[in-house]
Amino acid sequence: MSTLLELSGVSVSFDGFKAINNLSFQIGEPELRAIIGPNGAGKTTFMDIVTGKTKPDEGRIVFGEKNISLIGMSESKIAREGVGRKFQKPTVFEAQTVRENLAMALKNPRGPFEVLFYRKTKEGAERIEALAEQIGLTEELTRVAGELSHGQKQWLEIGMLLAQEPRLLLVDEPAAGMTPAEREKTTSMLVEAAKTRAVVVVEHDMEFVRRLNCKVTVLHEGSVLAEGSLDHVTQNPEVIEVYLGR
Amino acid sequence: MLRIFTLVIALAWLPFAVSAQELQTLLQSHRDVIIKPSRKTVGPTLDALVASGLPSVRGFLEAWQEKNVYLRAEDDQFYLGSDADGGLTLLDVDTGAQAVTGVDKKDAKQIKPNGGVRREIGSALVAFQLSDPDIARRTQALDALARSLDAAQLAPLIASIDNETDAGLKTRKQKLANYLQARFGESPAIRVAAIENLANDLSVDGRAVLSQILATEMLVAQQLPDDANVAEVLEPGEGDLDRIAAYQTLVDDHGLPALVVPADIRRALEANVDGGIVGGIPVARLDNEAERARAYDALVEAGKVPARVSEAAIDQAFADWGFYAVYLESDPTITEAAETAQATAQTRVTLSQTADIGLDAISLASIYFLAAIGLAVTFGVMGVINMAHGEFIMMGAYTGYVVQQIVPDYTLSLIIALPLAFAVTFGAGVAMERLVIRWLYNRPLETLLATFGISIALQQLAKNIFGTQARPLTSPGWLDGAWIINDVIQISYIRIAIFVLALTFLCLLLLILKRTRLGLEVRAVTQNPRMAASMGINPEKIKMLTFGLGSGIAGIAGVAIGLYAKVTSEMGADYIVQSFMTVVVGGVGNVWGTLAGASMIGGFQKGVEWLNPSNTLAAQTYMILFIILFIQFRPKGIVALKGRAAGD
Amino acid sequence: MQRSFLAQNPSVMWFLAALGLFTVVVTLLAEGTGTALISTSFVKTLGKVLCLCLIAIAMDVVWGYCGILSLGHFAFFGIGGYSVGMWLMYARTEAIVETSMASSVIPPTSAEVQDAIAAQIFGVVGASEFPMIWMFSHSLVLQLLMVVLVPGLLALVFGWLAFRSRVTGVYLSILTQAMTLALALYLLQNDSGLRGNNGLSGLQNIPGFDDVPQSTISMVFFWASAAALGAGYVLFARVLSGKMGSVIRAVRDDEVRVRFLGYHVESYKLFVFTLTAIVAGIAGALYYPQAGIINPTEVAPIASIYLAVWVAIGGRGRLYGSVIGAAFVSLLASWFTGGGAPNINLGVYEILWTEWWLVLLGASFVAVTLFFPGGIGSLFDRLKGDAK
Secondary structure, three states: OOEEEEEEEEEEEEOEEEEEEEEEEEEEEEEEEEEEEEOOOHHHHHHHHHOOOOOEEEEEEEEOOEEEEEEEEHHHHHHOEEEEEEEEOOOOOOOOHHHHHHHHHOOOOOOOHHHHHOOOOOHHHHHHHHHHHHOOOOHHHHOOOHHHHHHHHHHHHHHHHOOOOOEEEEEOOOOOOHHHHHHHHHHHHHHHHHHOOOOEEEOHHHHHHHHHHEEEEEEEEEEEEEEEHHHHHHHHHHHHHHHHOO | OOOHHHHHHHHHHHHHOOOOOHHHHHHOOOOHHHHHHOOOOOHHHHHHHHHHOOOOOHHHHHHHHHOEEEOOOOOOEEEEEEEEEEEEEEEOOOOOOOEEEEEEEEEEEEEEEOOEEEEEEHHHHHHHOOOOOHHHHHHHHHHHHHOOOHHHHHHOOHHHHHHHHHHHHHHHHHHHHHHHHHHHHHHHHHHHHHHHOOOOOOHHHHHHHHHHOEEEEEEOHHHHHHHOOOOEEEOOOOOEEEEHHHHHHHOOOOHHOOOOOOHHHHHHHHHEEOOOEEOOHHHOOOOOOOHHHHHHHHHOOOOOOOOOHHHHHEEEEEEEEEEEEEEOOOHHHHHHHHHHHHHHHHHHHHHHHHHHHHHHHHHHHHHHHHHHHHHHHHHHHOOHHHHHHHHHHHHHHHHHHHHHHHOHHHHHHHHHHHHHHHHHHHHHHHHHHOOOHHOOOOOOHHHHHHHHHHHHHHHHHHHHOOOOOEEEEOOOOOHHOOEEEOOOOOEEEHHHHHHHHHHHHHHHHHHHHHHHHHHHHHHHHOOHHHHHHOOOOOOOOOOOOOOHHHHHHHHHHHHHHHHOOOEOOOOOHHHHHHHHHHHHHHHHOOOOHHHHHHHHHHHHHHHHHHOOOOOOOHHHHHHHHHHHHHHHHOOOOOOOOOOHHHOO | HHHHHHHHHHHHHHHHHHHHHHHHHOOOOOOOOOOOOOOOHHHHHHHHHHHHHHHHOOOOOHHHHHOOOOOOHHHHHHHHHHHHHHHHHHHHHHHHHHHHOOOOOOOHHHHHHHHHHHHHHHHOOOOOOOOOHHHHOOOOOHHHHHHHHHHHHHHHHHHHHHHHHOOOHHHHHHHHHHHHHHHHHHHHHHHHHOOOOHHHEEEOOOOOOOOOHHHHHHHHHHHHHHHHHHHHHHHHHHHOOOHHHHHHHHHHHHHHHHOOOOOHHHHHHHHHHHHHHHHHHHHHHHHHHHHHHEEEEHHHHHHHHHHHHHHHHHOOOOHHHHHHHHHHHHHHHHHHHHHOOEEOOHHHOOEEEEHHHHHHHHHHHHHHHHHHOOOOOOHHHHHHHOOO
């Protein structure tokens, strides 16, 4: 397992409020990692920084074996480097069909002229079929995404992320608003995905985290408070205080 | 010059002169000149009359000037006369007593001096008028004097200063005396002293005096005369003197051979066409300069036309002749002093103009601010884009106009119009929010288009009701006029009033948003409507009121803008883009930002106008381009909200 | 590829068929080529409407599909018109000047001809020399190139500036409106080199075709406009089909998400903005020779907003919808403002449509936005829905 993403000494502040404070973090490939922490711990800001939405005030972010720096790169460039992100709210293109959604996400050249003259290929079609199978939406391929249920939208989004073939997948609260059966399925998708790549799951729900059965990082006030197995961190007195003290 | 001194002495003696027939006698001795005066001959006569010191001279001069002097045939005497239905009434020139009435016009010859003579008489009269007990007369005399400065008036003017009772007139007399002394003073020392005083004078008149002293003419000479007071040596082809014009003066004044320009060549060739050939070249080939030149040169050899003047010849002429700008004033010490004074005055004028532009910019910024402040509420705080905002401004202005039709007193009607305009546009805003906008929250582009539909409908409605011509919105008398700081810096009261109004609104709005319950609820609703609703705030009501508030302010702005500009159905459209720009540049969601935006846009526009004063259209074009560029570098405006609150 | 593309998009086939049929019918009825049931001036009106339909589909692509409410496309339209107008005016004045100089004793030099042309064209603004921007006006080819290049480059530069600093939504609309206003104000200046508020005129006279009657010229422009509309429709339908269309619509619906999919959203917006600006320029180049005159008021911001109105009434997100909207509203406008509509006498007040048309348009526009967001085009979808 080699290191894929490394953050060191990263800080960012909004109007004097330090959302991320001298954060250092590492993840290898392949690896499944859960990030937990109370509200305002900086979980979403962490994702914003990695994906290029927010520029850090200081610190270093390097990615891949060539150690390229992600700071200063545009969101789309970072995505093309192999960082996928799933938002808290399911965001799929509701006016388009499931197939169109997946086709857009497929790993292919992203320039406007390449896309304009893009021709459908057999491999592409097969890949879409395979993905649909994986996320259980084979029957829904021609349906408009807006008509899907909440859980199906979440899966479609995960499917789109997998279609991108990212090396690092950032997932923000995937289980929110799901039925227990849907959670089960989501868990297995994430675990499956983490066999070949790095997956970071931000989650509130301890039960869900337990089911992921992976290394856990606890964030508090913008920096890492504890790291280790779930049992290990939940016995950490500082973590207990942060969670229960509130 | 002598005339002046005699006059001054005469005036001093005025009270003591007593006599019965003295003026008549004096007049008789100048009989020919008085009956048939000309500008050239009248001078000595006037001097003599004034020098006599007789008290009746003034009356006579006035009558003479007014063509009211008659020569009676019967006794060959001069009379002052007035024409009435029953014939002439003649008065004695010395005593002013009635001599005869009902004289037939045939029996008395009216003396009619021409315009030039009357002006001469007038300037002789100025001396009397400058000391006239009636202040209006004195003012009139000073006005006449200031219009055309004349050396002859210097002495009487100075003589009248000491006895002047009115302080204002006294300063004015001193100022004018200084102008006269600067130009016509007796000795160079007096003139230089007067000129140095002018360095502190920013008025147009004062600067005109300096530039008159510094007036130059062009002198062309092979050898510069020793006594010439040269201002500048001119190089043909540089500065204002172009080569052709310079050479042309040599042609005109010193008989050098005339230039042959392409048009001359063409004319010469046309005149010498002979069987389709000119100078050995067929006409059809003469469609270019080179062939034409060859044809022309052939004509020159044949001796039919004058030779062309080569560039080399022109250069030689310029080497032989010098071109100089020479002062009309021959004394270099005076022109030097005037140059120095002019430079000093110019620096002060520039400083004052900068201050004046600054004031103009503030006033323009106030107008933009007034136009935009309502938008700062509806667009900035609520995020609702209202393209009909400009039409609300227009509605406010028309409200003011209608009120003025009913209430004729301008002050009272303004007092009524301001709250009424607020009420009308508040109502319109609330109605629009209820009927249209509330269905389109979170669909900003649709809101833009729907409110645009309302905007064109309202504009056309106004046109249908009030017609297309501009309607006046008259400001009350106490807002007329301007606050004059010096001769350059002045600002009209109405602009000050608009500035005060803008400032009032800024404070009021800040107060409402920061200190009142409504403001608190508005901020709560705009930041998180659901949370606000759960705390018992009715978001619907708050949005409605806020929108009404923003629209109402637009109405008041309309009255203010209407006072300053004309009220037309298109006045709103003129301000809408600038208003949005103001809010966007300033930073959305912040009243201070709107102030900053208005200041920047107003300042920039005035700045560009200053650099290129003839072209306000260009100023507006550059302003907009500047804004577009500005937004590139600060997309969130001057006063940007940072962090997550900005809600990317 | 093309064949299969048309086969895959039956609506394009239908549109081309309808446009072809319309062209044939007008040709048969027109004064110049048929039974003279349609006057030359009405042929010109119809030709102009076709050009407006072309810019309307461009607007629909940029707004309805890509979500950029541009209030500046009429500026590109105007630039296209000015570009072609410069050549028309130059070439025609040149012909007039050469005729008038032909009778002179000595043939004129080229400088004399140039001066005379400049004096003719710029006399109204008190100038007598050609400004820099007229340097290509002698060449039809170069001016036609400018029809494409100037709007394209302007859109490219403006779009690049605006998109890279992430100006979106109403901000972008206001910015495009400001750009249009700046252009209109610039053109209004006498020293802009484009004759200030006089604009360019006499554009209906095509140099070199003085002997051809207007009835024939109008038909040629009508056909050209129809062909351009057809070509534009196919072009945009092609762009909007397949994956490109998917991405463009995705940008409209959720720009951020597209970015995280790895697409450089700004490039796509820039592509669409520039392409539609070029098409708008071409539409303008065809429109103004039929209108005969172009002046800065044509470029004023209000024109671009009307364009949005047409597209909204016709139905956004459907190419044929925008065509219907532009044709319907602009023909209706000329009917109402031209005095064609009967006035309504209410006894106490008589409604003159020339005065009340804009009120009606404004109100119906609000109504469409509120109650009928799909516009007229959505009626077709309902028909289709019923047929299923």
